[in-house]
Amino acid sequence: MSNKAALLPLILEKVFEKYSASNIDNNLGDLFVELNALLTARVVKAALNLLDHQCIVVYHNIPKTKQVAQVNESSSKIIWLFPHVNYCTCTYFQEQVLGAKDPSTSSYTCEHVLALRLAHMLKSDKVRFEELAFSKLKVLLSNFLPEDNHQSD
Numbered sequence: 777m778s779n780k781a782a783l784l785p786l787i788l789e790k791v792f793e794k795y796s797a798s799n800i801d802n803n804l805g806d807l808f809v810e811l812n813a814l815l816t817a818r819v820v821k822a823a824l825n826l827l828d829h830q831c832i833v834v835y836h837n838i839p840k841t842k843q844v845a846q847v848n849e850s851s852s853k854i855i856w857l858f859p860h861v862n863y864c865t866c867t868y869f870q871e872q873v874l875g876a877k878d879p880s881t882s883s884y885t886c887e888h889v890l891a892l893r894l895a896h897m898l899k900s901d902k903v904r905f906e907e908l909a910f911s912k913l914k915v916l917l918s919n920f921l922p923e924d925n926h927q928s929d
């Protein structure tokens with residue numbers, strides 16, 4: 777049954793809601809205790825690491841209605857994310873979230889998605905926001921569309 781899988785995102789939303797309300801700085805410890813319990817300490821720790829190393833750049837248009845985030849885990853490992861979308865191309869997400877054979881041990885998300893979520897919630901200055909003209913943003917976003925004109929070899 778997928779009941780368990782459906783409950784976790786709901787509880788997570790409640791946790792984020794609770795802590796985004798007010799004086800988050802005084803409750804950071806509690807927030808991370810709850811996140812550890814829901815998402816495992818490994819994912820939470822890795823997410824904080826990404827924030828600490830300022831690995832995230834959010835590209836956006838002028839009214840910030842369109843955004844796409846870049847996580848630079850290393851110079852050779854770059855991951856693209858859409859804010860508020862629980863999807864990632866990383867190995868962990870593909871194997872532990874999408875590919876888990878046993879739903880009772882599967883994960884809900886990876887450190888990249890969590891880091892971006894936390895960055896927005898904490899209004900973290902560890903994330904760089906970069907304004908892009910819509911035409912440039914469109915080019916960026918087009919990388920995520922199916923390549924219907926792709927010339928296959």
Ligand SMILES: [Zn+2]
Pocket residue numbers: 855864865866867868869886887888889
């Ligand atoms: Zn990921």
